[in-house]
Each structure stands twice: as C-alpha cells, then as structure tokens.
Amino acid sequence: MACNMILVMLLNRYYSFLCQNATFMENEAVWAIDIGGTYTKLGLVTRNGAILKSSKFSTGAGAPFEEFLKKLENESKRLLTAANIRQKIIAVGVGAPNANANTGHIEHAANLRWGDQVPLKESLTRMFDLPVTIANDANASALGELQFGKGRGMENFIVLTLGTGLGSGIISNGQLLVGAHGMAGELGHVNVDPGPSARFCNCGLKGCLETYVSVTGMRRTIFELIAEMTDDSALRSISFEAMTGEIISKAALDGDPIALKAFKMTAETLGVQLADTAAHLDPEAFILLGGLSKAGSILLEPTIAAMEQNLFAAYKNRIKVMISNTSGTSTILGPAALAFG
Numbered sequence: 001m002a003c004n005m006i007l008v009m010l011l012n013r014y015y016s017f018l019c020q021n022a023t024f025m026e027n028e029a030v031w032a033i034d035i036g037g038t039y040t041k042l043g044l045v046t047r048n049g050a051i052l053k054s055s056k057f058s059t060g061a062g063a064p065f066e067e068f069l070k071k072l073e074n075e076s077k078r079l080l081t082a083a084n085i086r087q088k089i090i091a092v093g094v095g096a097p098n099a100n101a102n103t104g105h106i107e108h109a110a111n112l113r114w115g116d117q118v119p120l121k122e123s124l125t126r127m128f129d130l131p132v133t134i135a136n137d138a139n140a141s142a143l144g145e146l147q148f149g150k151g152r153g154m155e156n157f158i159v160l161t162l163g164t165g166l167g168s169g170i171i172s173n174g175q176l177l178v179g180a181h182g183m184a185g186e187l188g189h190v191n192v193d194p195g196p197s198a199r200f201c202n203c204g205l206k207g208c209l210e211t212y213v214s215v216t217g218m219r220r221t222i223f224e225l226i227a228e229m230t231d232d233s234a235l236r237s238i239s240f241e242a243m244t245g246e247i248i249s250k251a252a253l254d255g256d257p258i259a260l261k262a263f264k265m266t267a268e269t270l271g272v273q274l275a276d277t278a279a280h281l282d283p284e285a286f287i288l289l290g291g292l293s294k295a296g297s298i299l300l301e302p303t304i305a306a307m308e309q310n311l312f313a314a315y316k317n318r319i320k321v322m323i324s325n326t327s328g329t330s331t332i333l334g335p336a337a338l339a340f341g
C-alpha cells in the first residue's frame, strides 16, 4: 500500500513537471497583417516583438476584395508551413487604411477600390478562426511604437505617418484613443488653410493638413516652387508621379535648393499644427514615420523650431519631436501589438 502511494506521488510530480514545461514551451504568437495600397505585409510575431516569419504580396487594390482574401489565405498557409513554429497562434491583428475598430469595416478607403464598407474583421475571423482586431494603419503604428518602438515607457504621445497621405494615432494615458465613432486621430484632415486658394483634398474638403504635409503635398509644393524659382534642381526633370518621398528626401540631403525650400515650408506647416495638437492633448512626444521622415534633421529641425514658436508657454521646451526607428518589415509590429491587446 505504502509502495503504491509513493508511486502515485512520483507520478503526480512527474505529471506536474511535464505540465509546467509544456506551459513554458507554449509561447504565444499572433498573425500581424499590414494592408497597404500597394503591398500587404504579414507575419508571425511573438509577445516580445520577435518576427518569426514574414512576407509580403501585392495587395491588388484595384481587383475585388475576394481576390485579396484568396491571396491572403494562400500566403498565410504558405508562411505557416515554412515557419514550422512551436508557438501557439492566439489572435490576428490588422492595420489597414480607414479601418474602423468599432464597425470592423474598412470605410471609404480612397486607395483601395473594394467598396465603401468592406467587412474585413468578419472575413478574417472566418478565415483564421481566431479573434481578430482591426485598426486604422496609423493607430496600429501608434500601438507598435508604444509596445516595441520609441514610445516604450511613455503614456502620452502622437504618431504621424508622413507617406502618400498623413495618418496619425494618439496614445493617451497608455491607451490608444479610439473615439466615439472609432475614428479618433485624423490629423491629416484638420484645416490649415481656410482661404479661397486652399488645396483640394481627396477627402472632399479643402485646406487639409495632408494636402501640404505628405509626399503628395510636397510634390504640389515642389511643382509650385519649380515655377517660381530659377535655381537649378535635379527635381525639374522628374515627373509628378515619379517623385517619391525618398527622391525628395535624397535631393534635400544633397543640398538641392528647391527640395530644401519645400522641406522648410512643409516643416513650418507641420510645426504650427503640432503646437495646436499639443494644446489639445499635452503629449510627451510626437513620433514621425514614413517616407518624408527619411530626411531626418532637414525635416526635424524646422518642425521643432516652428512648433516651439507657436506653443502655449506651459508646453515650451517640454515636448519631444522624434523620428521612429521602426521601418521595413517592422511595420507589422503595430498590428502585432493590436492583436496582443
């Protein structure tokens, strides 16, 4: 009898040892998906931000949404087979233009011709059979900065992505600010020019910040400067469509007078707007991402100068403006942070 009891005790201990180690080994991972107008990036990411496997495919923004879903399903299956991971996949996080966290839809996205209301969350829940969280791409980036980037350790900051348009995400008291309609943080569409000659915006309004502070906005500024200035410039021989953020940034870094003037004007408009935004949200920092941020101090210094000049006294010299160090495949870290919640 005593022998049996000892055997049972030993078996129990062995069983508990096995369970503890199984829990230890069972790290968790999520599917992280970043849907862009040109490419969709996806990957498997662990809780500490390690990207186990990632890939990208052409979004096909002009083709039907169903075709995109087929491509995503095939690519995720391929990736899963190739990754051969031991982690348990627990959720899916998706950043997409105009994705509404409340409705689960992509709504009126100008660069995706999939319709006005695209049931993204519902479709991906069916596909992955996992909990799915979606957010607008800039909001996902803000969460990525909070968890894995320059926002770590901060509770109040704002991320601005300066790409084709201007996206923004707000972290307030350590949480993403979602808003009453799931659409908080649309700084790209605040009015910076109420005058009659204000630029038209894709959103249907006039004078929006993103018509000045974005790659598209800077192209418009550069073409105005090309007509006004007589200086030699490498930008004179580049077409409107071919002029990327990288080309503009490189020209400025090479000392091109038109590119430098365009950056100064753009940074001043941005800096004034950051001062306004500081009065609403009292952040610790603004973190800049996207093509234009590659110009570094050429963008940063005049932006900070214009912001400081326009800041309410209580905020002066207290708000940092910095450039993100996340880029390339790490754009999926935002959706990963979203999935982990």
Ligand SMILES: [Zn+2]
Pocket (backbone or CB within 6 Å): 188, 189, 201, 202, 203, 204, 205, 208
């Ligand atoms: Zn607008």
